[in-house]
Amino acid sequence: MTGPSHLIIAAGGTGGHMFPAQALAEAMLRRGWRVTLSTDARGARYAGDFPHVVDVRQVASATFARGGLLTKLVTPFRILGGILAATVRMARERPSVVVGFGGYPSIPAMAAAWLTGRPRMLHEQNGVLGRVNQLFARRVDVVACGTWPTELPEGTNAVHSGNPVRASVLDRAGASYIPPGDYPLSIVVIGGSQGARILSDVVPAAIAALPEGVRKTVRIAQQARPEDQARVTGAYAEAGISAEVEPFFRDIPRRFSEAQLIISRSGASSIADISIIGRPSILVPLAAAIRDEQTANARALVEADAAILIPESQFTPDSLSRHIAAILTQPDAALQMANAALGTGVPDATERLAVLVEELAKKDLS
Known part of the structure; x- marks a missing residue:
């Protein structure tokens, strides 16, 4: 017997990335999926509100936007190391779908999903793609846009999903x-x-x-x-x-x-x-x-x-x-x-994302 479908969510450390990631994680858990959050050490500090059953997996990543010259020189090696480790693990696990929400901590998992050919999707919260999402926009099956219209590279497959909001909203x-x-x-x-x-x-x-x-x-x-x-x-x-x-x-x-x-x-x-x-x-x-x-x-x-x-x-x-x-x-x-x-407004934004995830998983099985 096969286990539950497995979703890997890749997200950075800001609330703008982590909140919609958390909303999707909760929705997919309700649907019986296993959920893993792939982030770096900084992002893990923002993951406290995720359901405890979500496996928070830290991978090495870095940004060129912070630190001095030495840090910037080391950055590409940290990113490559994170990609290598994520690729080896993803080739073994073969997750059903990988979804990136932006931020440099999402680079290793999204690159690994592309290298291993796993079904993959991005969610962009803003009306202009962030740098990381811009890098992967044409390397994923679909870009779910929280803001519509969103400025996108030519040839991007995009849909309007809306931005998930808190239950209190x-x-x-x-x-x-x-x-x-x-x-x-x-x-x-x-x-x-x-x-x-x-x-x-x-x-x-x-x-x-x-x-x-x-x-x-x-x-x-x-x-x-x-x-x-x-x-x-x-x-x-x-x-x-x-x-x-x-x-x-x-x-x-x-x-x-x-x-x-x-x-x-x-x-x-x-x-x-x-x-x-x-x-x-x-x-x-x-x-x-x-x-x-x-x-x-x-x-x-x-x-x-x-x-x-x-x-x-x-x-x-x-x-x-x-x-x-x-x-x-x-x-x-x-x-x-x-x-x-x-x-x-798009009050069913979380539901739309969940449906997109399940559709990608079905395509992989067909």
Whole structure:
């Protein structure tokens, strides 16, 4: 008798890679599959939330983006060593499917899958392929795209899968939207660890500049880096605005569902959450992103008239204040934005990925 089908998931150490990887792992375990996570030592530290039955396998990998000259000289040998070890093991195990989620720790398993001819797939969260996924895009059976459209190399076989979201987000999917009115209005501001500084600089001043009739109704929940928390809190207090300012909110899905407006960076996970719950948003892509993927991520919401995009070069207190006021003083338009956001969401993204995995496995058996 043969054992259960075996999925190897290859993923890097950032939340953007690991969260959808975890969602797929959980889905395939429910379907009776055996699941292995292939990552490096750094990635393994982010794997604590994976189900305990997932075999976390560390392989040698490295990146040219970090370290000094000596580290960079050693990097190709570490990568080759990881590929060799993964290839030997994969030739012996012959997994049913290998799925890569990006990040340099995914290189050994994806290269081994290509060298051994195993069915393989990529999932790309952003609207522009990451460097590792770009390397393998034409060497896999299919690229599942979390953002649509995604910029892809010519000849790539791609499908729109959407980005998996947390169960707590799905629990709030399509939550009824309360349009702005003459009552307390909630604005949620999130920026991520890399991109919160400019939001801390601009948003409090923009809120303070709102017309009095709007300003007196707003309640702010803003994520700010620890070093900015005191000054942001002080700015709101000085303007007489009710605000919660914290480095991290653990109840973002609830806050999103209760918000009249979200101001956010346009990371892939944030865009997915906004579209699944369905809220008007003002998006500020991270200008430092090497491939400008956050602008690409925002495209679907902006083109659906569900969001307003403000490039960093135009992100000033005056411009932001005008956009906030326009949304909060036009309840019908705000409701249309919320409904339009819902139309871009893919609440069954995890299920779509699971189906793709099973289809690849069937092709290998045919």
